[in-house]
Amino acid sequence: MYIKKQRLLTPGPTPLYPPALHAMMRSDMHHRTEDFRKVYRACLADLKEVMGTSNDLLMFAASGTGAMDASVSNLFSKGDKVIVCVAGKFGERWADIAKAYGLDANVISVPYGQVVKPEQVAAALQAEPATKGVFVQASETSTGSMHDVEAMGRAIAKTDAIFVVDAITGLGTMPLDIDGWGLDVVIGGSQKAFMVPPGLAFMSVSPKAWKLGETSNLPHYYFNLKKEKKSGDAGESSWTPATAMILALGEALVYVKQIGMAHLIKNAQMLAQATRAAAGKLGLEIFSAASPGSSVTAITAPAGMDSGVIVKEFRSRFGSIIANGQGSMKGQIFRIAHLGYFDFADLFAMIACLEIILNANGHPVQYGTGVAAAQEVYAQAAVKSLK
Amino acid sequence: MYIKKQRLLTPGPTPLYPPALHAMMRSDMHHRTEDFRKVYRACLADLKEVMGTSNDLLMFAASGTGAMDASVSNLFSKGDKVIVCVAGKFGERWADIAKAYGLDANVISVPYGQVVKPEQVAAALQAEPATKGVFVQASETSTGSMHDVEAMGRAIAKTDAIFVVDAITGLGTMPLDIDGWGLDVVIGGSQKAFMVPPGLAFMSVSPKAWKLGETSNLPHYYFNLKKEKKSGDAGESSWTPATAMILALGEALVYVKQIGMAHLIKNAQMLAQATRAAAGKLGLEIFSAASPGSSVTAITAPAGMDSGVIVKEFRSRFGSIIANGQGSMKGQIFRIAHLGYFDFADLFAMIACLEIILNANGHPVQYGTGVAAAQEVYAQAAVKSLK
Numbered sequence: 021m022y023i024k025k026q027r028l029l030t031p032g033p034t035p036l037y038p039p040a041l042h043a044m045m046r047s048d049m050h051h052r053t054e055d056f057r058k059v060y061r062a063c064l065a066d067l068k069e070v071m072g073t074s075n076d077l078l079m080f081a082a083s084g085t086g087a088m089d090a091s092v093s094n095l096f097s098k099g100d101k102v103i104v105c106v107a108g109k110f111g112e113r114w115a116d117i118a119k120a121y122g123l124d125a126n127v128i129s130v131p132y133g134q135v136v137k138p139e140q141v142a143a144a145l146q147a148e149p150a151t152k153g154v155f156v157q158a159s160e161t162s163t164g165s166m167h168d169v170e171a172m173g174r175a176i177a178k179t180d181a182i183f184v185v186d187a188i189t190g191l192g193t194m195p196l197d198i199d200g201w202g203l204d205v206v207i208g209g210s211q212k213a214f215m216v217p218p219g220l221a222f223m224s225v226s227p228k229a230w231k232l233g234e235t236s237n238l239p240h241y242y243f244n245l246k247k248e249k250k251s252g253d254a255g256e257s258s259w260t261p262a263t264a265m266i267l268a269l270g271e272a273l274v275y276v277k278q279i280g281m282a283h284l285i286k287n288a289q290m291l292a293q294a295t296r297a298a299a300g301k302l303g304l305e306i307f308s309a310a311s312p313g314s315s316v317t318a319i320t321a322p323a324g325m326d327s328g329v330i331v332k333e334f335r336s337r338f339g340s341i342i343a344n345g346q347g348s349m350k351g352q353i354f355r356i357a358h359l360g361y362f363d364f365a366d367l368f369a370m371i372a373c374l375e376i377i378l379n380a381n382g383h384p385v386q387y388g389t390g391v392a393a394a395q396e397v398y399a400q401a402a403v404k405s406l407k
Numbered sequence: 408m409y410i411k412k413q414r415l416l417t418p419g420p421t422p423l424y425p426p427a428l429h430a431m432m433r434s435d436m437h438h439r440t441e442d443f444r445k446v447y448r449a450c451l452a453d454l455k456e457v458m459g460t461s462n463d464l465l466m467f468a469a470s471g472t473g474a475m476d477a478s479v480s481n482l483f484s485k486g487d488k489v490i491v492c493v494a495g496k497f498g499e500r501w502a503d504i505a506k507a508y509g510l511d512a513n514v515i516s517v518p519y520g521q522v523v524k525p526e527q528v529a530a531a532l533q534a535e536p537a538t539k540g541v542f543v544q545a546s547e548t549s550t551g552s553m554h555d556v557e558a559m560g561r562a563i564a565k566t567d568a569i570f571v572v573d574a575i576t577g578l579g580t581m582p583l584d585i586d587g588w589g590l591d592v593v594i595g596g597s598q599k600a601f602m603v604p605p606g607l608a609f610m611s612v613s614p615k616a617w618k619l620g621e622t623s624n625l626p627h628y629y630f631n632l633k634k635e636k637k638s639g640d641a642g643e644s645s646w647t648p649a650t651a652m653i654l655a656l657g658e659a660l661v662y663v664k665q666i667g668m669a670h671l672i673k674n675a676q677m678l679a680q681a682t683r684a685a686a687g688k689l690g691l692e693i694f695s696a697a698s699p700g701s702s703v704t705a706i707t708a709p710a711g712m713d714s715g716v717i718v719k720e721f722r723s724r725f726g727s728i729i730a731n732g733q734g735s736m737k738g739q740i741f742r743i744a745h746l747g748y749f750d751f752a753d754l755f756a757m758i759a760c761l762e763i764i765l766n767a768n769g770h771p772v773q774y775g776t777g778v779a780a781a782q783e784v785y786a787q788a789a790v791k792s793l794k
Binding site: 023025045278279280284286290338339340360361362364365368369370373375376380386387388389390391392394395396398399 | 727750767773778779785
């Protein structure tokens with residue numbers, strides 16, 4: 021055995037921002053005190069600021085899926101016609117939630133690695149004018165793709181439907197003009213670009229979404245948007261909040277504001293670009309080449325090699341946790357994350373490790389060539405724009 | 408601004424082992440209780456075990472220099488003839504301490520980058536049979552060199568002199584057969600290969616050293632070896648111990664035992680070998696080529712480039728702290744550390760960053776070539792011997 025640092029290099033949980041973890045040590049405070057209200061209010065305000073929206077911002081002690089559930093159970097009614105865009109495992113989750121609550125879903129599915137085109141959404145809206153909502157992933161983490169939510173948003177804004185965007189891995193990895201593009205509900209989670217452990221979900225809610233919610237007839241209790249809005253206005257959460265997590269997120273948001281959301285996004289985009297360049301140099305194909313996102317890059321394993329071997333050897337040789345494909349893509353692809361607290365030094369190391377693993381498993385590459393491609397991207401672009 | 412992780416890549420403090428840091432949170436305990444005695448006893452026993460010695464082991468709330476001071480003030484007497492080997496800044500410290508306590512020191516100095524040869528020590532011992540002690544650095548951190556303490560020890564063992572070895576960066580980076588080679592006093596510190604923050608010093612003391620100490624007439628109070636031995640036997644420290652630090656060190660020692668001291672040393676040696684290979688490929692010279700150690704590799708900056716530029720750009724571009732030269736070597740060399748909690752992924756990243764910095768500052772290198780040289784060392788040796 022030799023030294024192998026446990027590096028969390030997955031698209032969630034992501035590498036953690038140390039001062040945010042340290043902040044969790046301050047959680048010997050009571051959540052119904054002014055001390056905590058100050059923290060909670062700052063957290064909500066900072067989230068609104070970095071998300072760049074004037075919409076209401078609500079937070080839950082839940083994983084991101086909790087907020088997805090809340091958006092359906094609070095805003096829609098049984099039998100409502102909706103459009104669900106499915107480009108991967110998380111799109112399927114939207115379809116599952118719609119089904120669980122008895123919505124009448126028109127599911128637009130594309131093969132994994134592809135994305136739903138804005139024109140497909142526009143056509144479906146035209147075909148069914150009674151559509152109440154459209155569900156999509158801004159970034160489909162399972163395939164490394166991103167949707168053109170700007171074009172979708174502009175098409176949806178012209179209708180009565182609301183646009184519900186799972187931006188759990190989209191926030192902080194791609195520009196999202198929530199108010200300008202008509203993104204009525206935008207959902208995020210703590211364990212992604214916001215650099216803290218899982219446990220908090222949050223969502224912005226537009227006036228158009230609130231209006232639809234007024235007629236909602238679906239049962240819900242824990243996830244109560246109206247109640248949560250009222251609580252938040254008073255600097256509290258409706259139920260007992262996850263205080264340690266909120267202290268952590270508050271600290272991470274100070275850092276995100278210091279970097280600037282635009283630079284945080286650019287950081288992920290540069291790392292993604294460098295990863296694609298390295299993969300190309302190493303003779304590997306980008307799985308989501310049609311519309312690659314910057315939260316995570318999904319790479320197809322070389323012919324004849326199970327991607328699980330790459331995942332396993334990252335762990336056994338270098339202590340690093342990287343993501344395999346999910347569901348039917350397991351064994352086919354592996355995924356290198358970029359969202360949040362990742363830097364170029366992380367990426368250089370990861371690519372050097374990947375080269376060693378490829379070489380040792382029947383996909384010969386010349387050492388250093390993938391790293392060099394990433395270094396070129398850093399030298400050409402990052403330094404100028406991000407210094 | 409973009410994401411730049413603060414990486415501590417210096418030869419002390421070194422990268423910290425996270426579970427050891429977490430253990431500091433347990434320090435709400437009193438040091439005069441059986442709970443703490445258990446921790447303290449385990450720490451002393453584990454240090455003895457990993458150092459592989461049957462000599463007594465003492466610990467102090469102090470930096471390594473404190474234990475260096477203690478070895479002189481407790482074991483020697485005013486006017487004692489001693490030999491001091493000086494191959495860098497830390498050798499000079501031995502000379503300073505000897506002077507401060509009025510010892511009659513024969514200082515054997517060699518130019519920075521060189522090491523004192525065992526034959527020089529043997530000759531000096533022969534020239535002065537009344538010599539009471541020999542002081543040396545196992546690893547001279549300031550120049551990246553290591554001394555042949557085995558050969559020195561064998562020469563000294565034949566005389567009445569005791570051998571006092573500053574192994575602060577030597578422990579865990581080079582084999583040290585304390586009992587077999589006659590290393591009478593061996594000094595270590597917490598912030599080196601033992602992966603925790605600064606604050607603890609420890610030393611092993613041989614029967615020969617204790618015997619010399621019986622006639623010592625130098626004043627001391629806080630650093631009292633005999634008193635500390637008696638306290639340690641009772642599971643305590645003489646004065647208030649640095650409880651949080653001891654909890655951290657205890658946790659790190661569990662990890663060191665798990666890896667095995669031999670593998671910890673091999674880990675540092677492999678990283679040093681890979682670093683030298685990379686430096687060679689990048690057209691850089693190893694400063695301590697005469698006798699390079701594995702705690703840190705000192706590399707001469709390219710002609711016309713101040714090594715401070717490299718140190719500064721590691722910080723400004725990549726958030727990493729690497730070491731400049733010390734004293735007169737400042738600006739001439741930079742130092743890449745290997746001791747303790749360092750792994751190959753760290754090194755690949757560091758070399759990729761170095762290539763970018765060299766390229767951007769007038770020393771053109773081909774991207775990835777230094778990394779490839781390090782990858783080769785990993786592939787050829789590390790996998791076989793260290794998996």
